[in-house]
Amino acid sequence: MKLRDFASARSGDKGNHANIGVVANDRAGYAHLVQHLTTDVVQQYFQSLGVSRVERFELPKVLALNFLLYDALAGGASRSLRIDTQGKLLGTAILDLELPAP
Amino acid sequence: MLRIANAAGFLGDWIDAPRRLVERAKVDYLTLEYLAELTLSILARAKEKNPQLGYAEDFLEVLHSLVAPLEQQPQLKIVTNAGGMNPLGCAAAAAKVLGEAGLDQTMIGVVTGDDLLPKIDHLRAAGCTLKNFETGTPLVDRSQVVSANAYLGAQPIAEALADGARIVITGRVADASLTVGPAMHELGGEWDDWDRLARFSVAGHLIECGAQVTGGYSVDWSKYVLADVGYPIAEIEADGSCMITKPTGSGGAVNRRTVVEQLVYEIGDPRHYLTPDVDCDFTTVEVEDLSGDRVRVQGATGLPRPETLKVSLAYRDGFFASGQLLAFGNDGIAKAQAASDILRERLRIAGCEPKHWLMELLGGGDGCPLNHAGKSSCAEVILRITARDPRREVLERFTREFAPLITSGPAGLAGYAAGRPSVRPVYAYWPTLVPRQLVPASVDVRSAKEWLT
Numbered sequence: 151m152k153l154r155d156f157a158s159a160r161s162g163d164k165g166n167h168a169n170i171g172v173v174a175n176d177r178a179g180y181a182h183l184v185q186h187l188t189t190d191v192v193q194q195y196f197q198s199l200g201v202s203r204v205e206r207f208e209l210p211k212v213l214a215l216n217f218l219l220y221d222a223l224a225g226g227a228s229r230s231l232r233i234d235t236q237g238k239l240l241g242t243a244i245l246d247l248e249l250p251a252p
Numbered sequence: 253m254l255r256i257a258n259a260a261g262f263l264g265d266w267i268d269a270p271r272r273l274v275e276r277a278k279v280d281y282l283t284l285e286y287l288a289e290l291t292l293s294i295l296a297r298a299k300e301k302n303p304q305l306g307y308a309e310d311f312l313e314v315l316h317s318l319v320a321p322l323e324q325q326p327q328l329k330i331v332t333n334a335g336g337m338n339p340l341g342c343a344a345a346a347a348k349v350l351g352e353a354g355l356d357q358t359m360i361g362v363v364t365g366d367d368l369l370p371k372i373d374h375l376r377a378a379g380c381t382l383k384n385f386e387t388g389t390p391l392v393d394r395s396q397v398v399s400a401n402a403y404l405g406a407q408p409i410a411e412a413l414a415d416g417a418r419i420v421i422t423g424r425v426a427d428a429s430l431t432v433g434p435a436m437h438e439l440g441g442e443w444d445d446w447d448r449l450a451r452f453s454v455a456g457h458l459i460e461c462g463a464q465v466t467g468g469y470s471v472d473w474s475k476y477v478l479a480d481v482g483y484p485i486a487e488i489e490a491d492g493s494c495m496i497t498k499p500t501g502s503g504g505a506v507n508r509r510t511v512v513e514q515l516v517y518e519i520g521d522p523r524h525y526l527t528p529d530v531d532c533d534f535t536t537v538e539v540e541d542l543s544g545d546r547v548r549v550q551g552a553t554g555l556p557r558p559e560t561l562k563v564s565l566a567y568r569d570g571f572f573a574s575g576q577l578l579a580f581g582n583d584g585i586a587k588a589q590a591a592s593d594i595l596r597e598r599l600r601i602a603g604c605e606p607k608h609w610l611m612e613l614l615g616g617g618d619g620c621p622l623n624h625a626g627k628s629s630c631a632e633v634i635l636r637i638t639a640r641d642p643r644r645e646v647l648e649r650f651t652r653e654f655a656p657l658i659t660s661g662p663a664g665l666a667g668y669a670a671g672r673p674s675v676r677p678v679y680a681y682w683p684t685l686v687p688r689q690l691v692p693a694s695v696d697v698r699s700a701k702e703w704l705t
């Protein structure tokens with residue numbers, strides 16, 4: 151199964167760092183993501199972008215996780231050479247991440 | 253209950269959104285947010301070229317489109333950071349638009365004090381190192397700084413409204429403060445009621461990016477009518493709770509998913525979303541979908557506001573250029589790679605190899621280049637080459653090397669007709685902090701007629 155089966159996501163920039171907000175479809179999905187969508191899994195998935203570390207924050211009341219991907223944007227909005235200078239595509243990309251079935 | 257809408261989330265947002273919103277929904281305040289992190293450096297450059305400019309010129313066109321609603325809806329007020337690097341110039345230009353429409357008695361309030369560029373030496377003398385708060389590096393080369401703006405809060409906006417302003421124009425203020433200012437002015441209360449300020453700030457955060465909370469940028473895009481997307485309205489209660497909604501009959505949607513996705517948009521630690529007004533805790537927020545494009549948001553808590561203000565500083569950091577060609581055919585990826593190699597080799601021979609270089613194959617998965625995704629063969633691919641270098645002449649030469657590839661590179665390249673790519677300066681972002689007491693804000697409220705004289 152893929153992350154898109156459990157959640158939606160949206161990403162953006164914080165300087166040279168990116169954030170990805172992951173919003174679970176329901177309570178069971180949230181519990182599954184808390185267990186399996188770890189910082190290691192996310193860092194591994196985006197390794198080729200040069201992410202130095204990943205931090206995860208939990209918002210259980212709204213069934214969301216927020217990931218902060220440090221140094222993910224190759225210089226950020228002004229200096230990055232990538233077409234996606236602001237990490238807008240990371241939220242779409244993460245939805246293809248493979249997760250175990252519940 | 254106070255109805256605050258937002259109909260601009262950045263400079264360049266849909267120019268018709270403000271008019272369409274106020275024509276469809278009666279709101280008390282229309283906020284217009286124009287300043288992304290680096291917009292001010294671009295506006296600083298515009299002001300360098302023409303001292304009358306340096307503000308969000310889109311706002312004048314928007315204001316022109318709002319003349320009839322302003323005449324017909326006496327309750328309607330506008331709060332915007334369109335002032336950019338030149339709030340006074342923006343006010344004068346806005347006054348001209350209003351004057352020509354016969355609205356020269358309209359009171360315009362201007363908030364200034366965010367521009368720290370003239371005060372950098374003073375700040376350093378007062379002991380501010382202006383170090384980058386992400387890297388810890390102190391600011392050394394002051395001569396390359398093009399803009400330095402503190403994020404002001406909601407208090408001067410509320411003050412301008414209390415002084416009778418119908419339109420408030422600011423420079424850099426925190427996005428959420430555009431909502432917190434009118435909420436505090438209209439609903440009253442203390443500036444140290446942190447939970448309430450946090451709730452107002454949540455409302456502001458949810459609407460600050462315009463249609464991103466009403467179905468734009470959504471994974472469910474195919475379910476919504478987005479051509480006529482409704483921009484958001486926050487119906488704010490005195491306790492700070494709010495209903496996020498949109499005009500009746502507009503496109504898009506407001507539901508749990510659109511609201512929560514926006515709650516976590518561009519945030520760091522959700523327990524400490526810092527604004528100049530309050531330290532908000534987003535983990536205490538509760539969201540209830542009442543259906544019918546109405547979502548109730550409540551429960552945010554707050555801690556005392558930070559003693560420092562964030563400053564967005566930008567400095568010159570060389571030059572940038574980017575060019576594209578289409579490589580067609582099943583061997584498009586190989587051809588694009590070859591064209592890129594040829595271009596780079598020619599620059600090397602000419603002694604003009606840019607210091608920073610990136611080749612992307614758009615259509616081959618490089619929009620978000622994940623190693624494990626792999627590059628499959630495709631019918632065509634866009635070759636995008638981007639370079640950055642301290643030397644403008646190197647990049648000028650780079651931009652001249654695309655067209656020759658059509659006749660002296662692989663067969664099947666197209667897309668050069670748009671002309672040579674342009675070279676633009678890079679303004680690097682330098683986030684820093686200053687003590688709040690060193691950044692006093694000023695408020696000036698006058699009629700449009702007075703702003704014109």
